[in-house]
Amino acid sequence: MNEPSQNWAKCYEYGAARIHSPASVDQLRQIVQSSPKVRALGTRHSFNGLPDTEGDLVHLGRMSRPLAIDRERMTVTAEAGIRYGELGAYLEANGFALANLASLPHISVAGACSTATHGSGDRNGNLATSVCGVDLMVADGSIVQLGRNETPETFDGAVVALGALGIAVRVTLDILPTFAVRQDVYEDMPFDEALGHFDETMSSGYSVSLFTDWTAPCFNQVWRKRATSPDDDSPAEPEFFGGRLAAHDLNPIKGSSPENCTTQTGIPGRWNDRLNHFRMEFTPSVGDELQSEYLVPRSRAVEALRAVQLLADQIAPHLYLTEVRSIAADRMWLSTAYARDSVAIHFTWKKEWDAVHDLMPLIEAALAPYEPRPHWGKLFTIVPAVLRERYPRLHDFHSLAKSMDPAGKFRNAFVDGLLGS
Numbered sequence: 046m047n048e049p050s051q052n053w054a055k056c057y058e059y060g061a062a063r064i065h066s067p068a069s070v071d072q073l074r075q076i077v078q079s080s081p082k083v084r085a086l087g088t089r090h091s092f093n094g095l096p097d098t099e100g101d102l103v104h105l106g107r108m109s110r111p112l113a114i115d116r117e118r119m120t121v122t123a124e125a126g127i128r129y130g131e132l133g134a135y136l137e138a139n140g141f142a143l144a145n146l147a148s149l150p151h152i153s154v155a156g157a158c159s160t161a162t163h164g165s166g167d168r169n170g171n172l173a174t175s176v177c178g179v180d181l182m183v184a185d186g187s188i189v190q191l192g193r194n195e196t197p198e199t200f201d202g203a204v205v206a207l208g209a210l211g212i213a214v215r216v217t218l219d220i221l222p223t224f225a226v227r228q229d230v231y232e233d234m235p236f237d238e239a240l241g242h243f244d245e246t247m248s249s250g251y252s253v254s255l256f257t258d259w260t261a262p263c264f265n266q267v268w269r270k271r272a273t274s275p276d277d278d279s280p281a282e283p284e285f286f287g288g289r290l291a292a293h294d295l296n297p298i299k300g301s302s303p304e305n306c307t308t309q310t311g312i313p314g315r316w317n318d319r320l321n322h323f324r325m326e327f328t329p330s331v332g333d334e335l336q337s338e339y340l341v342p343r344s345r346a347v348e349a350l351r352a353v354q355l356l357a358d359q360i361a362p363h364l365y366l367t368e369v370r371s372i373a374a375d376r377m378w379l380s381t382a383y384a385r386d387s388v389a390i391h392f393t394w395k396k397e398w399d400a401v402h403d404l405m406p407l408i409e410a411a412l413a414p415y416e417p418r419p420h421w422g423k424l425f426t427i428v429p430a431v432l433r434e435r436y437p438r439l440h441d442f443h444s445l446a447k448s449m450d451p452a453g454k455f456r457n458a459f460v461d462g463l464l465g466s
């Protein structure tokens with residue numbers, strides 16, 4: 046109880062009658078068994094009403110411990126409320142790593158994976174693709190164990206599940222031996238160069254992000270994160286497709302302090318100190334903001350970016366920044382990168398609701414030929430009927446939701462709208 050009733054960005058007020066913070070599986074079970082409508086709340090970083098319910102919200106912040114590393118299977122198991130920053134520190138202390146991270150370490154593993162949260166990297170799937178097992182508390186309070194190898198027929202529907210199947214209490218993720226990463230930032234790379242050499246640019250590192258505020262025809266910053274040895278002190282090329290190597294750390298948001306950001310200038314560091322853009326001890330991004338993001342097929346990304354560029358003059362006054370990232374295709378039914386290598390075009394907006402509501406349909410129309418899939422946890426106006434066409438396995442998800450939760454205890458208006466029920 047006494048959990049904040051707003052999301053992180055303070056742009057959505059949860060309508061739930063109660064918000065609980067159970068400290069054990071038994072306490073959680075009591076809530077689930079006694080409530081006709083219940084949903085999980087992660088760290089509240091989504092920008093829309095996706096987590097909400099009219100009944101009971103449960104936040105698993107007190108069920109967030111790392112549990113065990115299996116060195117033979119190369120997996121880690123943790124309570125589902127754990128945040129990536131905490132899991133990363135635990136893994137690194139034991140000599141292990143995750144394959145990738147999002148821009149911020151503050152989000153919970155279960156909440157992030159439920160929405161197909163992603164970082165960047167041509168060969169990196171979204172964060173949910175690292176999950177190989179999940180223990181779900183279902184409607185009667187029992188726990189169903191699902192695994193990539195153990196229950197292959199349903200597993201691809203059960204991780205990116207928008208909280209609609211049950212409440213994840215434990216997650217198991219693939220791990221790697223720890224590795225070092227350096228990030229070099231290039232400033233003012235002209236669009237013509239970056240888009241003319243898009244594949245080379247995006248594949249030039251383990252994880253590459255392009256940032257623009259659309260006020261000039263260039264990417265203001267290009268963040269190139271490369272896996273390397275911890276003692277790599279080789280100089281980076283001074284120029285990269287017309288971008289100039291930055292001499293000191295930068296924040297991708299103009300005018301914001303680089304103190305909030307992970308170390309750049311090519312200094313190698315641990316994977317969990319470099320793959321995020323923002324540091325755990327500081328506020329990520331701006332705070333007072335809205336976000337939307339659309340994933341398009343990587344093969345059409347240049348066309349899609351050129352289509353958005355035509356709206357630059359309308360977008361720029363209301364925007365902090367756009368980030369462009371690359372995500373490998375996966376098989377998860379509701380993943381925004383389902384069956385297609387993707388590029389994500391992201392918008393961090395000023396908190397100007399009216400302008401953002403007017404702009405989203407314009408961007409969605411410009412991107413329509415590329416069948417954009419909006420980030421589930423960000424703002425969009427694409428209607429459910431159109432979304433349904435973009436998820437070929439949605440009917441399988443619908444059947445799974447009906448069989449695991451026949452009374453719809455874990456469903457809400459967002460999920461019902463999507464499923465068409």
Ligand SMILES: Cc1cc2nc3c(=O)[nH]c(=O)nc-3n(C[C@H](O)[C@H](O)[C@H](O)COP(=O)(O)OP(=O)(O)OC[C@H]3O[C@@H](n4cnc5c(N)ncnc54)[C@H](O)[C@@H]3O)c2cc1C
Nearest residue numbers: 085087088089090091148153155156159162163208213422
């Ligand atoms: C500053 C900022 C930066 C961001 N950067 C990125 C980024 O780099 N990449 C990206 O892809 N996204 C990014 N996001 C979006 C964010 O990662 C997603 O919205 C993510 O889902 C938030 O996770 P959360 O833990 O806050 O979950 P919430 O937003 O609280 O919930 C999201 C969904 O997860 C479900 N859920 C939560 N816990 C559980 C559980 N235990 N069991 C079952 N379902 C559960 C909820 O029911 C809900 O459906 C960013 C958001 C912010 C605010």
